[in-house]
Amino acid sequence: MNLNDAILSRLVRLLAPLMVEVSQRRALVTLAIGSDSERKQDLLNSIQYEGVAQIFVVNLVSRLDSFGELEPGQRALVKLLQSAKDQYGIDKEPIFAELMQVLSASDVDSASASLAQLDPIQIADSKQRHVFVSYSRIDSDTMKRIRTDLRVANLVVWTDESIELGDPAWYGAIAKAIEEAFCVVVILSPDAKSSPWVDKEIEYAMNIHKRPVFPVMYRGDQQTSLPFLLAGTQWVDIQKDYLFGMKKVIAAIGSVTSRATVETKIDTNGGFKLGDYHLTETTWKQVADRVRSGLCTVFIGPDVNDRLMLPERELAQQWADKNDYPLPATDDLAMITHFLGLIDESPDHVKESLLAEWFATTSPQSFNSSNSAYEILAALPVHLYITTTYDDFMVSALKAQKREPTRLIYDDDESSWDGKKFDEQHPLVYHFYGHHEDPINAIIMEDDYLNYLTDFSRGDRAFPDWVQRRISSTVLMFVGFNVTHWNFRVLFRILTHLKYSRSPHVAVQIPMPSNGIDSEKLQRRVCEYLKKYFMQMKVHVYVGDTDDFLREMRRRVETKS
Numbered sequence: 001m002n003l004n005d006a007i008l009s010r011l012v013r014l015l016a017p018l019m020v021e022v023s024q025r026r027a028l029v030t031l032a033i034g035s036d037s038e039r040k041q042d043l044l045n046s047i048q049y050e051g052v053a054q055i056f057v058v059n060l061v062s063r064l065d066s067f068g069e070l071e072p073g074q075r076a077l078v079k080l081l082q083s084a085k086d087q088y089g090i091d092k093e094p095i096f097a098e099l100m101q102v103l104s105a106s107d108v109d110s111a112s113a114s115l116a117q118l119d120p121i122q123i124a125d126s127k128q129r130h131v132f133v134s135y136s137r138i139d140s141d142t143m144k145r146i147r148t149d150l151r152v153a154n155l156v157v158w159t160d161e162s163i164e165l166g167d168p169a170w171y172g173a174i175a176k177a178i179e180e181a182f183c184v185v186v187i188l189s190p191d192a193k194s195s196p197w198v199d200k201e202i203e204y205a206m207n208i209h210k211r212p213v214f215p216v217m218y219r220g221d222q223q224t225s226l227p228f229l230l231a232g233t234q235w236v237d238i239q240k241d242y243l244f245g246m247k248k249v250i251a252a253i254g255s256v257t258s259r260a261t262v263e264t265k266i267d268t269n270g271g272f273k274l275g276d277y278h279l280t281e282t283t284w285k286q287v288a289d290r291v292r293s294g295l296c297t298v299f300i301g302p303d304v305n306d307r308l309m310l311p312e313r314e315l316a317q318q319w320a321d322k323n324d325y326p327l328p329a330t331d332d333l334a335m336i337t338h339f340l341g342l343i344d345e346s347p348d349h350v351k352e353s354l355l356a357e358w359f360a361t362t363s364p365q366s367f368n369s370s371n372s373a374y375e376i377l378a379a380l381p382v383h384l385y386i387t388t389t390y391d392d393f394m395v396s397a398l399k400a401q402k403r404e405p406t407r408l409i410y411d412d413d414e415s416s417w418d419g420k421k422f423d424e425q426h427p428l429v430y431h432f433y434g435h436h437e438d439p440i441n442a443i444i445m446e447d448d449y450l451n452y453l454t455d456f457s458r459g460d461r462a463f464p465d466w467v468q469r470r471i472s473s474t475v476l477m478f479v480g481f482n483v484t485h486w487n488f489r490v491l492f493r494i495l496t497h498l499k500y501s502r503s504p505h506v507a508v509q510i511p512m513p514s515n516g517i518d519s520e521k522l523q524r525r526v527c528e529y530l531k532k533y534f535m536q537m538k539v540h541v542y543v544g545d546t547d548d549f550l551r552e553m554r555r556r557v558e559t560k561s
Contacts, residue, residue, distance in 0.1 A: 003062075003065060007102060007103070008058065008251040009250070009251040009255070011057070011061050011081075011099070011251070012054055012057045012058055012061070012251045012252055012254065013254065013255045014081075014084060014088075014092070014095070014096070014099075015057045015061070015084055016053045016054050016057045016255045018087050019056060022050065025049045025056060026049055028083055028084065028087075029044065029047060029060070029080065032076075032079045032082070032083040032084075033070060033076060033079065034070070043076070048234055050232045050233060050234060051232070051233040051234030051235075052213065052234070052252075054212065054214065054252035054255050055214055055215070055233070055234045055235065055236060055248075057255075058236065058248035058249075058251055058252050059236070059248070062244075064076040064080055065077050075103065077103055078100050078103050078104060081096055081099060081100050082096075129180060129181060129182040130155075130156040130157060130158040130177070130182070131150055131156065131181060131182070131183055131184070131185055131253060132158050132177050132178050132183070132184045132185070132205065132211075133158070133184075133185050133186075133187065134184055134187070134192075134201040134202065134205075135159075135187040135192060135198070136191035136192040136194075136195045136198060138189070139189050139192065139219070142187060142218050143187055146187065146216065149246050149250075150185070150253075153250045153253075155250075158177045158181065160173065160174060160177075174197075178201060178204050178209060178211065179209055179547075182211070182212075182256060183212040183213070183214060183253055183256050184201070184205040184206075184211050184212070184214065185214050185216060185249065186198065186202060186213060186214070186227075186230070187218050188216060188218060188220065188225040188226060188227075189225050190219060190224045190225050191219075192225065193220075193226065193227050198227065199227055199229060202227060202229045203229060206229065207229075208307050209307060212256055213233075214236070214252055214253065215230055215234075215235035216236050216249055217236065217238065217239060218238060218239065236248045236249050236252070279506070279540055279542055283504050283506070283540050284552075284556055285556075286475075287475055287503075287504055287506055287553070288553065290474070290475040291380055291477075292381065292557045293381075294381045294424055295474045295475060295503075296382050296474050296475045297382070297386065297470055297471055297474045297475070297477070298377055298380075298382050298384070298477045298479065299476065299477065299481070300385060300386070300389060300394060301388055301389075301479060301480030301481030301487065301488060302388065302389050302481075302487060303480035303482060303546065304374070304479060304546060305389055305393065307372070308362070308365060308372075308393060309358070309361070309362040310361060312333055314331075315333065315358055316330065316331045316332060316333040316336050317330050319333075319336055320336050325339060325340075327339065332485075332486075333444065334445055334446045334448075334485075335446055337351065337354060337444050337446075338445040338447055341447075347445060348440045351439045351444050351445070354439075354444070355390060355439040355442065355444075359436045364396070365393060365396055365397075366400065367393075367396055367397040367400040368400060372397075372547070373479065373546055373547055373550055374396075375397055375401075376547075376550040376553075376554050377397065377479075377550065378397035379554065380553070381557075382424075383422050383424060383427050383470065384428050384467060384470045384471075384474070385398075385405075385428070385430070386430045386432050386467070387429060387430070387431055387432065388432050388433050388481075388487045388488070388491060389431075389433075390431070390434060390442055391436065392407070395407050403424075403425055403426070404425060405427050405428070405429050406420070406422065406426065406429070407429050407431070408429070408431065408464070409430075409431040409434055409438065409441075410431060410433065410434060411434070411438075411441050428467070430463070430464075430467055433487060446486065449487075449490045452490055453490055456494055456497075462494045468498060471495070471500055472500055474503075475504065475505055475506070476500065476505040476506075476539070477506050477507075478505075478508065479546050479549070481508075483533055505539040506539065506541075507534055507540070507541050508542045508544070508549045
């Protein structure tokens, strides 16, 4: 069967959220296909499970479609859909039923017409961001063909063809284009593999800015054309069947754009509904006005660091793996370090070793591009930054802006800065949980957080007087936090017992993975949870990418109208 664009796009959109992790892919495919015959086992063994979810799915769909029937009257692709359907709610059953009927029909194009009415799709990115195309200049003709086909599919495409290679403006234009892209298409060939610029673009997109990278094999094979940075990933091969290969690429990109990022809005009647990604105009204006006036306190969470150093959750997983951690929640650093401290009978040694290892692989940052989260935060006229991380990124970013910050750690002697005035030029960076240079006193383990709360409940101050006064009179902006993690829950619990401004506060929340639940249904449940969680402090919740939020905040602060 030659799958048409519409069917392929819908299959990827439905299946990709179920196959984020390799373990999920293996489990669902094995469940669908079975392993009760040598033929089925050969099929399972022929499937490559690594790579970006969207590319994995388009290749899997193509493989199962070409395989045909597992048993007489039992198509492999239909069996996969039957297994996937059970992972969703009943609201998706009509779409799955229609898809399975279409895949069983002899005339796919005519049979899919009713499906288009039942489940309309929109390939274009709702925010009109672009696809960045990385390629070797030797492959320019193929790049132009791919660029044109992506644009025909209603996608905005960015290439560097209009910029002279080596021109001083070229470097900045490339970086900016990758930062503002929602995904990257890499055209693979032996020349692209040997190009240092293609390598840099892949590195910047995939590892620094966490953009999905979709490799397209134009010339060569895995050995001759796959860059080291993409080792272990899958690609779409367009060498033998260009048209079908591009259908797969467009379907993969479409599944990314269809995951519209949503934002929560609070009705005047207290109801909760999904919005169109932005806060209400009233909330934006109120918060931007306060930020512009220097009346904002920023709380920085660990997720802001994900593009600068090993993410905390990945560090936790590494330590869980190498120390044979036997309990669930292998991404909970507080729980893992607490366990290891008890087993080793040396909590201090665990914290020293962990922070030394973590920061040994962390490079200093220059903060000179103006587009990272820290650079945007440092450019805002904020007097107080409260960080729950253990690094100096905020201090470095402020210095790069020619500001003169003071760093204070929660257990420092305050007498050294008594009477000192903090303002826009001389901001304070307060480390709420300590610093990596003093690992023993850093708040990392579960018991550390509990003891912190206990001390507060007994009357100890959580903040110095000036910090507490500042919190009580300014808008609070929370960025880079996960509400389920200890570092936020303890902070938020303490804040709810303090006096704070009645101005609208904002918390930026990264969208949670769907885990197989219908995207809109999940987001509604998540948003209702977030609403109730933050209700006690009247915090407005923005669900979306932190960098997108901060860029929009910067634009509004700089626009005084």
